[in-house]
Amino acid sequence: MAIGIDKKSVSLSKVAISDTHGEDSPYFAGWKAYDENPYDETSNPSGVIQMGLAENQVSFDLLEDYLEKHSASSNFGSKSSTFRENALFQDYHGLLSFRKAMASFMEQIRGGRAKFNPERVVITAGATAANELLTFILANPGDALLVPTPYYPGFDRDLRWRTGVKIVLVHCDSSNNFQITQEALEAAYADAESQNIKIRGVLITNPSNPLGATIQRQALEKILDFATEKNIHLVSDEIYSGSSFFSDEFVSIAEILEARNYQEAERVHIVYSLSKDLGLPGFRVGTIYSYNDNVVTTARRMSSFTLISSQTQQLLACMLSDKNFTDNYIETNRKRLRKRYQMIVDGLRKAGINCLDGNAGLFCWMNLSPLLEKPTLECELNLWKKILHEVKLNISPGSSCHCSEPGWFRVCFANMSEQTLQVALQRIHNFMERRNSVS
Amino acid sequence: MEHNKKQHQLLSRIATNDGHGENSPYFDGWKAYDSDPYHPTNNPNGVIQMGLAENQLSFDLIQEWVVKNPTASICTAEGVSDFKDIAIFQDYHGLPKFRQAVARFMEKVRGDKVSFDPDRIVMSGGATGAQETLAYCLADPGEAFLVPTPYYPAFDRDLRWRTGVQLLPIVCESSNDFKLTREAMETAYDKAQESNIRVKGLLLNNPSNPLGTVMDRETLQEAANFITEKNIHLVCDEIYAATVFSQPGFISIAEIVQESSMKINPELVHIVYSLSKDLGFPGFRVGILYSYNDSVVNCARKMSSFGLVSTQTQQLIATMLSDEIFVEKFIAESSERLSKRYNYFTRGLSQVGIGSLNSNAGLYFWMDLRRLLKEQTTDGEMELWRVIINEVKLNVSSGSSFHCSEPGWFRVCFANMNDETVRVALRRIRNFVLQDKSAAKKQCRRRSKLEISLSFRRRDDIIMGNVMSPHSPMSSPLVQ
Numbered sequence: 060m061a062i063g064i065d066k067k068s069v070s071l072s073k074v075a076i077s078d079t080h081g082e083d084s085p086y087f088a089g090w091k092a093y094d095e096n097p098y099d100e101t102s103n104p105s106g107v108i109q110m111g112l113a114e115n116q117v118s119f120d121l122l123e124d125y126l127e128k129h130s131a132s133s134n135f136g137s138k139s140s141t142f143r144e145n146a147l148f149q150d151y152h153g154l155l156s157f158r159k160a161m162a163s164f165m166e167q168i169r170g171g172r173a174k175f176n177p178e179r180v181v182i183t184a185g186a187t188a189a190n191e192l193l194t195f196i197l198a199n200p201g202d203a204l205l206v207p208t209p210y211y212p213g214f215d216r217d218l219r220w221r222t223g224v225k226i227v228l229v230h231c232d233s234s235n236n237f238q239i240t241q242e243a244l245e246a247a248y249a250d251a252e253s254q255n256i257k258i259r260g261v262l263i264t265n266p267s268n269p270l271g272a273t274i275q276r277q278a279l280e281k282i283l284d285f286a287t288e289k290n291i292h293l294v295s296d297e298i299y300s301g302s303s304f305f306s307d308e309f310v311s312i313a314e315i316l317e318a319r320n321y322q323e324a325e326r327v328h329i330v331y332s333l334s335k336d337l338g339l340p341g342f343r344v345g346t347i348y349s350y351n352d353n354v355v356t357t358a359r360r361m362s363s364f365t366l367i368s369s370q371t372q373q374l375l376a377c378m379l380s381d382k383n384f385t386d387n388y389i390e391t392n393r394k395r396l397r398k399r400y401q402m403i404v405d406g407l408r409k410a411g412i413n414c415l416d417g418n419a420g421l422f423c424w425m426n427l428s429p430l431l432e433k434p435t436l437e438c439e440l441n442l443w444k445k446i447l448h449e450v451k452l453n454i455s456p457g458s459s460c461h462c463s464e465p466g467w468f469r470v471c472f473a474n475m476s477e478q479t480l481q482v483a484l485q486r487i488h489n490f491m492e493r494r495n496s497v498s
Numbered sequence: 499m500e501h502n503k504k505q506h507q508l509l510s511r512i513a514t515n516d517g518h519g520e521n522s523p524y525f526d527g528w529k530a531y532d533s534d535p536y537h538p539t540n541n542p543n544g545v546i547q548m549g550l551a552e553n554q555l556s557f558d559l560i561q562e563w564v565v566k567n568p569t570a571s572i573c574t575a576e577g578v579s580d581f582k583d584i585a586i587f588q589d590y591h592g593l594p595k596f597r598q599a600v601a602r603f604m605e606k607v608r609g610d611k612v613s614f615d616p617d618r619i620v621m622s623g624g625a626t627g628a629q630e631t632l633a634y635c636l637a638d639p640g641e642a643f644l645v646p647t648p649y650y651p652a653f654d655r656d657l658r659w660r661t662g663v664q665l666l667p668i669v670c671e672s673s674n675d676f677k678l679t680r681e682a683m684e685t686a687y688d689k690a691q692e693s694n695i696r697v698k699g700l701l702l703n704n705p706s707n708p709l710g711t712v713m714d715r716e717t718l719q720e721a722a723n724f725i726t727e728k729n730i731h732l733v734c735d736e737i738y739a740a741t742v743f744s745q746p747g748f749i750s751i752a753e754i755v756q757e758s759s760m761k762i763n764p765e766l767v768h769i770v771y772s773l774s775k776d777l778g779f780p781g782f783r784v785g786i787l788y789s790y791n792d793s794v795v796n797c798a799r800k801m802s803s804f805g806l807v808s809t810q811t812q813q814l815i816a817t818m819l820s821d822e823i824f825v826e827k828f829i830a831e832s833s834e835r836l837s838k839r840y841n842y843f844t845r846g847l848s849q850v851g852i853g854s855l856n857s858n859a860g861l862y863f864w865m866d867l868r869r870l871l872k873e874q875t876t877d878g879e880m881e882l883w884r885v886i887i888n889e890v891k892l893n894v895s896s897g898s899s900f901h902c903s904e905p906g907w908f909r910v911c912f913a914n915m916n917d918e919t920v921r922v923a924l925r926r927i928r929n930f931v932l933q934d935k936s937a938a939k940k941q942c943r944r945r946s947k948l949e950i951s952l953s954f955r956r957r958d959d960i961i962m963g964n965v966m967s968p969h970s971p972m973s974s975p976l977v978q
Contacts, residue, residue, distance in 0.1 A: 130574045185806070340586060
């Protein structure tokens with residue numbers, strides 16, 4: 060391009076050249092395959108069906124319906140001062156009306172079994188930002204968070220990349236349906252100690268991604284006791300709380316705290332977002348709810364780097380404070396997800412495939428370990444590639460979620476129409492038939 | 499029990515240091531304003547906020563456009579058909595039409611003298627997010643950026659707080675209108691070397707906050723030469739690009755890159771932008787990072803996951819900024835209104851002997867109150883500042899909060915209030931200065947000075963009459 064300058068490239072930072080952003084994981088390789096050859100019912104019926112993306116598309120009609128009926132209040136309308144005030148509002152506390160609406164929505168999801176104070180709601184642009192932000196606040200570079208496996212691949216980036224914090228795995232396996240046990244927590248903690256790594260907290264996802272199951276009350280109690288005993292923090296990512304198929308099967312850490320009269324609550328922080336329950340990932344609506352005043356204050360200051368657009372806060376403040384709408388939405392959404400889950404689990408069973416007993420989320424945790432020649436990572440990845448390239452389904456291999464047992468796969472079911480899901484199930488059925496006839 | 503309580507409240511070093519910057523005097527004035535905010539009827543003696551660089555002068559144009567273009571919003575009957583696609587879209591590349599519209603807007607603001615590639619546009623959580631992201635991409639903890647003083651106080655937080663990167667000042671002085679010089683850059687660079695601090699980049703803010711001035715071609719070229727020779731990055735924050743309201747025009751670093759590829763390594767150049775100042779949309783969090791370096795674009799894009807622009811907002815902005823007729827009209831009209839405000843204030847002040855740095859951009863001006871200081875020190879400045887906040891009831895920002903090396907300068911924002919408040923604010927400053935003068939009179943000033951101040955007052959009636967309405971309190975005989 061230029062002549063005459065010595066263009067020795069100046070280095071970028073270590074953070075910039077590291078691969079902790081995680082995009083080289085197979086989790087994303089499948090997405091690329093999909094992008095290059097995306098399924099379409101009419102124009103590309105033999106394309107790759109995307110089952111690696113945990114999106115909720117089953118309840119959009121409810122949202123569209125709301126907007127059509129309420130366009131005046133959710134939009135700026137012709138009220139001259141509203142647009143201006145909204146566009147100028149950059150206070151990192153966030154719109155009070157929005158915080159109130161979020162707090163009340165979170166209460167509704169939990170069937171009123173926990174109360175949320177709008178003053179403790181901190182806004183962030185997505186749960187991605189919320190998790191990173193909390194990590195900055197709770198841990199120093201070189202410290203670690205305990206995370207039960209299998210977990211959402213994005214945590215590798217969100218918790219570690221720019222923060223310099225480590226993840227120490229808490230191993231869970233199929234012997235007890237991947238539940239988190241005291242032993243596993245202790246073992247992980249001891250492991251970290253032996254390497255002189257300081258554990259600053261436990262991060263759980265409840266309901267779990269990728270398991271698609273809620274954490275049971277007893278387990279939550281034990282985890283909170285563990286955190287208390289070790290004097291560390293507990294972060295509960297409850298991003299799928301509104302996606303549990305039955306309202307009373309989801310127990311939030313907030314309920315545990317309420318039952319204990321908020322003793323030791325200062326070590327507990329909840330992450331939430333509207334990307335999954337409401338299917339609005341583009342709007343970047345995340346929150347941190349902390350019972351710790353210092354964390355709330357600091358998180359708020361830090362949220363300057365990642366605030367929610369006031370335009371979006373305004374829209375959601377209207378929508379989520381409409382109790383009729385939210386009641387109906389929550390219930391209908393649960394019902395539809397339940398139906399989808401049933402459809403896919405039944406379809407898989409007919410093809411001879413079992414899944415973990417799930418009761419929440421936008422995916423099921425499928426067990427293909429019987430299909431592996433050997434229970435190794437290599438065999439799992441080979442099987443995954445086969446499914447991607449021959450069966451033309453992008454599903455997520457368990458290893459990308461740090462699952463210690465090979466052969467498990469996360470399969471998303473809420474990001475497509477019912478017809479497409481049937482096509483996917485048919486393909487799986489055919490694949491299994493071919494395998495069985497060969498063997 | 500108490501020890502345990504403290505223990506489990508133990509947070510990280512980042513969480514417990516004051517890198518958040520809120521202890522800066524920059525915010526003390528805001529606190530004074532928050533506890534006693536001016537209101538024309540409810541609280542006419544309250545503090546007028548002149549410490550917030552917001553652009554509120556041209557909202558009527560925006561509102562008119564919004565009402566006429568309901569498809570730009572996914573909440574209207576006309577726009578709701580786009581709702582689903584927009585709400586689901588979380589690709590960190592951003593909506594293509596958003597990037598295209600922003601690139602085009604940036605070109606227009608620069609008089610179509612440069613071109614911007616939409617594929618180099620990366621989103622961020624406001625310019626705040628963009629600055630931090632660049633610091634993460636370009637420097638390791640402990641390494642440094644050089645920045646000319648005076649500078650926007652929040653750079654201390656944005657570039658340093660979580661990143662661990664340092665900011666080292668390049669001292670600029672009033673003797674040459676605070677222009678950036680080669681010598682000053684070299685001095686700062688050498689000082690860093692001596693302290694064993696590795697300099698990774700130079701951060702410029704053009705147009706400048708708080709000065710309100712634009713950099714001339716020679717200075718820009720000087721900076722370009724400097725970074726090329728030292729092989730360090732150049733970050734240009736051009737957030738006030740469309741607030742230039744009079745000559746000389748704005749020269750973007752993009753022009754230097756485009757025309758001087760012989761003399762500057764483009765891979766070292768990165769631009770920060772936002773819609774918070776030019777359009778007056780700070781609430782929408784539209785931050786833009788533009789880099790000529792592919793690796794930086796890729797890395798910054800991945801990092802943008804932590805601060806993407808809401809697609810609802812991307813949609814609105816894409817539609818608005820693609821309306822080229824509206825954009826041209828807006829840029830011109832906004833400029834004109836800023837110019838009027840600037841002139842009104844600076845003329846009104848010069849009439850009472852208060853000067854300010856000659857500037858042509860920004861939402862503020864850089865006021866010179868050096869001769870009102872009891873002592874030419876930071877303490878003297880802070881004492882005067884407290885008087886201005888507590889007695890004159892104006893929140894202006896002290897120069898020291900901008901790391902200005904010379905005491906006595908203050909940044910005064912003028913675009914965040916209506917015309918009536920402007921009049922009240924100016925009247926308060928003038929009264930304060932005149933009172934100060936009459937107090938000084940009693941301390942045996944020379945007679946000639948008295949004549950000058952009296953003649954200022956006579957001129958008032960003539961000049962102010964042209965600028966303000968006949969019913970303005972300024973021309974009331976009760977105001978002396």
